[in-house]
Amino acid sequence: MSGLIKSSIARKVVMALSGLFLVVFLTQHFVINITSVIDPETFNSWSHFMGYNPLVQFILQPILIAGVIIHFVMGFILEIQNKKARGISYVKYKGSANAPWVSRNMIYSGLVILAFLGLHFYDFWVHEMTYKYVEFLPEDPSRYHEETVEKFAPFWRTIIYMISFVLLSLHLWHGFSSSFQSMGVNNKYSAGIKIFTKLFSVVIPLGYAFIALYHHLNPITH
Amino acid sequence: MKLYLKIWRQKDASAKGQMVDYTLDGVESDMSFLEMLDILNEELISKGEEPIEFDHDCREGICGTCSLQINGRPHGPDTMITVCQLHMRSFNDGDEIVIEPWRAKAFPVIKDLIVDRTAFDRIQQAGGYISVNTSGRPVDANAIPIEKHIADTAMDAATCIGCGACVAACKNASAMLFTSAKVSQFALLPQGQVEAADRVQNMVRQMDLEGFGNCTNTGACEIECPKGISLENIARMNREYFSASLKG
Ligand code: HEM
Numbered sequence: 500m501s502g503l504i505k506s507s508i509a510r511k512v513v514m515a516l517s518g519l520f521l522v523v524f525l526t527q528h529f530v531i532n533i534t535s536v537i538d539p540e541t542f543n544s545w546s547h548f549m550g551y552n553p554l555v556q557f558i559l560q561p562i563l564i565a566g567v568i569i570h571f572v573m574g575f576i577l578e579i580q581n582k583k584a585r586g587i588s589y590v591k592y593k594g595s596a597n598a599p600w601v602s603r604n605m606i607y608s609g610l611v612i613l614a615f616l617g618l619h620f621y622d623f624w625v626h627e628m629t630y631k632y633v634e635f636l637p638e639d640p641s642r643y644h645e646e647t648v649e650k651f652a653p654f655w656r657t658i659i660y661m662i663s664f665v666l667l668s669l670h671l672w673h674g675f676s677s678s679f680q681s682m683g684v685n686n687k688y689s690a691g692i693k694i695f696t697k698l699f700s701v702v703i704p705l706g707y708a709f710i711a712l713y714h715h716l717n718p719i720t721h
Numbered sequence: 722m723k724l725y726l727k728i729w730r731q732k733d734a735s736a737k738g739q740m741v742d743y744t745l746d747g748v749e750s751d752m753s754f755l756e757m758l759d760i761l762n763e764e765l766i767s768k769g770e771e772p773i774e775f776d777h778d779c780r781e782g783i784c785g786t787c788s789l790q791i792n793g794r795p796h797g798p799d800t801m802i803t804v805c806q807l808h809m810r811s812f813n814d815g816d817e818i819v820i821e822p823w824r825a826k827a828f829p830v831i832k833d834l835i836v837d838r839t840a841f842d843r844i845q846q847a848g849g850y851i852s853v854n855t856s857g858r859p860v861d862a863n864a865i866p867i868e869k870h871i872a873d874t875a876m877d878a879a880t881c882i883g884c885g886a887c888v889a890a891c892k893n894a895s896a897m898l899f900t901s902a903k904v905s906q907f908a909l910l911p912q913g914q915v916e917a918a919d920r921v922q923n924m925v926r927q928m929d930l931e932g933f934g935n936c937t938n939t940g941a942c943e944i945e946c947p948k949g950i951s952l953e954n955i956a957r958m959n960r961e962y963f964s965a966s967l968k969g
């Protein structure tokens with residue numbers, strides 16, 4: 500990693516590639532989640548596949564975790580270096596005059612997402628790991644939908660998820676198109692990339708928020 | 722008009738420095754910002770006080786020497802101009818104006834509002850040149866035909882005056898816009914190809930060594946640049962950097 504940390508441009512490429520990788524993951528995760536609203540059967544079978552396919556479990560999942568770690572660790576490194584580069588701060592600094600809020604506060608939207616990931620891991624990942632590798636409970640391809648809906652019974656969790664999706668939206672609003680600039684892409688397609696970024700960063704987080712709220716409002720009653 | 726000025730005073734590079742309040746009356750709206758400071762300095766001198774040191778040279782927007790952070794923005798509230806091109810008509814009677822030096826670890830304050838920008842010189846020296854002989858022998862400028870749009874883009878990059886407003890504006894004090902302009906002006910032209918790979922690598926290395934920050938693509942530099950240097954140059958420099966790194 501030290502070689503990567505050496506050049507500012509290389510650091511940005513690491514940030515961009517890991518960020519884009521997370522964007523792809525976010526999309527795939529969304530497609531699975533939305534089935535929990537549309538068709539619980541499909542949600543169960545896809546979730547079961549993701550949970551028990553060895554390729555997903557032992558190759559893709561570690562890559563994903565590594566991607567998240569690389570992204571936020573590099574985010575911290577950049578933030579520390581950038582703070583240092585200013586040295587003495589201005590008495591008056593009008594950041595809003597020349598740059599959008601979202602672009603100046605990536606570290607804060609990122610930190611909220613990181614905190615959310617902590618809760619999200621605790622909610623689902625730790626639960627799964629305990630189920631499979633600690634308690635060695637039998638495979639049950641029909642449990643996922645119900646478990647998911649139950650998670651959203653408490654109002655506080657639903658609200659925390661929804662607030663986090665707002666911050667995710669802000670993070671992507673700048674981050675998605677920014678990663679293309681970091682990789683040297685600034686050409687006739689850039690206007691299109693910017694439009695797509697805005698659509699994506701609204702539609703996907705809004706969709707996630709809708710799913711959380713939907714399950715909160717539609718509990719399973721036996 | 723009457724102005725309430727808050728100005729950074731610092732005795733020398735090692736002194737601590739602080740903001741000092743000044744009230745200045747009788748400022749005309751058609752004065753330039755630097756003339757306003759000249760008048761303040763006249764007053765200070767006649768009172769036997771030390772005048773405020775600030776950088777300036779051409780006073781016509783071409784040398785890039787004038788460098789003031791005015792009310793939180795490099796070169797003040799207007800865009801596409803330097804401080805020497807800023808006029809007092811951009812302010813109102815009774816305004817408070819905060820004047821500070823550029824702030825960047827790589828631009829240490831020498832005195833008052835003057836900062837040391839030799840970091841930019843060292844980035845230039847690391848590769849911002851071409852090694853062709855410039856003998857007295859007249860060579861037709863058009864001996865190597867270059868498409869107009871390419872010549873124009875290279876010329877746009879070459880208009881960078883090295884003022885440092887991009888660094889001053891950037892929340893990370895990044896020098897990517899300056900360095901990319903200096904890389905682009907050669908990268909686009911055939912004369913720049915010989916040293917292209919070394920140039921970008923050496924200039925970026927020097928930029929990092931000087932302690933400038935990383936780019937977050939906020940675009941603040943492009944908005945504050947008095948010459949309208951575009952972010953496209955940064956993307957171009959990144960591409961140049963990748964292809965140079967791949968070549969080894
Ligand atoms: C699912 C979660 C996330 C996604 C999809 C995501 C996506 C992105 C993307 C695409 C970029 C743009 C990269 C560039 O401009 O080159 C970015 C930048 C950034 N991300 Fe994330 N991110 C996520 C989570 C996080 C987390 C947890 C942090 C932790 C602190 C974080 C901190 C940052 C920072 C600081 C930047 C800006 C870096 C810079 O340009 O200086 N992100 N993110």
Ligand code: SF4
Pocket residue numbers: 785880881882883884885886887888898899902942945946947948949950
């Ligand atoms: S890129 Fe613009 S703001 Fe930066 S040094 Fe050159 S002219 Fe000044």
Ligand code: FES
Pocket residue numbers: 776777778779780781782783784785786787803804805806
């Ligand atoms: S004094 Fe030369 S650009 Fe302002």
